[in-house]
Amino acid sequence: MTTSDPFVHVITHPLVQHKLTLMRRKDASTTSFRTLLNELAMLMAYEVTRDMPTQDVEVETPLETMTATMIDGKKLALASILRAGNGLLEGFLAVVPGARVGHIGLYRDPATLQAVEYYFKMPKDMPERDVIVVDPMLATGHSAIAAITRVKALQPRSIKFVCLLTCPEGVKALREAHPDVQIFTAAIDRQLNDHGYILPGLGDAGDRIFGTQ
Numbered sequence: 223m224t225t226s227d228p229f230v231h232v233i234t235h236p237l238v239q240h241k242l243t244l245m246r247r248k249d250a251s252t253t254s255f256r257t258l259l260n261e262l263a264m265l266m267a268y269e270v271t272r273d274m275p276t277q278d279v280e281v282e283t284p285l286e287t288m289t290a291t292m293i294d295g296k297k298l299a300l301a302s303i304l305r306a307g308n309g310l311l312e313g314f315l316a317v318v319p320g321a322r323v324g325h326i327g328l329y330r331d332p333a334t335l336q337a338v339e340y341y342f343k344m345p346k347d348m349p350e351r352d353v354i355v356v357d358p359m360l361a362t363g364h365s366a367i368a369a370i371t372r373v374k375a376l377q378p379r380s381i382k383f384v385c386l387l388t389c390p391e392g393v394k395a396l397r398e399a400h401p402d403v404q405i406f407t408a409a410i411d412r413q414l415n416d417h418g419y420i421l422p423g424l425g426d427a428g429d430r431i432f433g434t435q
């Protein structure tokens with residue numbers, strides 16, 4: 223599914239779509255699921271950081287001195303929604319190694335599907351930072367909304383949300399709760415089922431990354 227909402231970015235690059243398809247296969251091993259997620263994270267990080275701040279620096283080439291461009295990576299904070307968000311961290315950090323990293327521990331109550339917080343730790347100096355919140359799945363939206371609400375209270379410069387997969391229900395909920403937050407995803411699937419799982423989806427991301435099924 224595509225969208226005309228300028229705050230929702232579906233990354234349609236063929237490499238992203240190919241790797242996502244491999245991850246959806248129910249017989250993908252834990253090793254290959256994790257490897258593909260890592261590769262996808264790098265590709266998505268490239269898209270998400272397209273407008274990140276840069277600075278001019280002096281550099282001496284073997285021939286002369288010039289003014290050149292570098293990113294201001296230290297002003298970026300990644301916020302991983304545990305557990306599954308950690309599956310995206312390595313790939314993001316490969317692309318922006320200077321980023322600081324926060325963790326937001328949330329699990330979905332299986333009965334109510336509400337997000338329950340068990341941990342929260344973010345870097346210092348948040349008002350000086352742009353934040354990218356990462357979680358492979360945006361389903362009901364409860365986890366992302368709760369995480370972003372907590373991050374927003376620290377007044378960062380900006381917040382983006384990156385997931386691998388979402389559905390119309392999750393996009394709508396997050397857009398309504400946090401209309402200022404841009405959403406980046408590789409796909410918007412058809413719908414949620416009665417247990418809050420994305421259809422067709424890829425199953426339980428946390429269990430597939432960590433082999434805990």
Ligand SMILES: O=P(O)(O)OC[C@H]1O[C@H](OP(=O)(O)OP(=O)(O)O)[C@H](O)[C@@H]1O
Nearest residue numbers: 304305306329330361362363364365428
């Ligand atoms: O949009 P929602 O309906 O809130 O669902 C999405 C959340 O569900 C999964 O986490 P889960 O609670 O299974 O925890 P885990 O990452 O520790 O497996 C997933 O990683 C998201 O955080």
Ligand SMILES: O=c1cc[nH]c(=O)[nH]1
Nearest residue numbers: 361419420425426427
């Ligand atoms: O489909 C889903 C929904 C929530 N969390 C997952 O890991 N998968």
Ligand SMILES: [Mg+2]
Nearest residue numbers: 426427428429
């Ligand atoms: Mg899970």
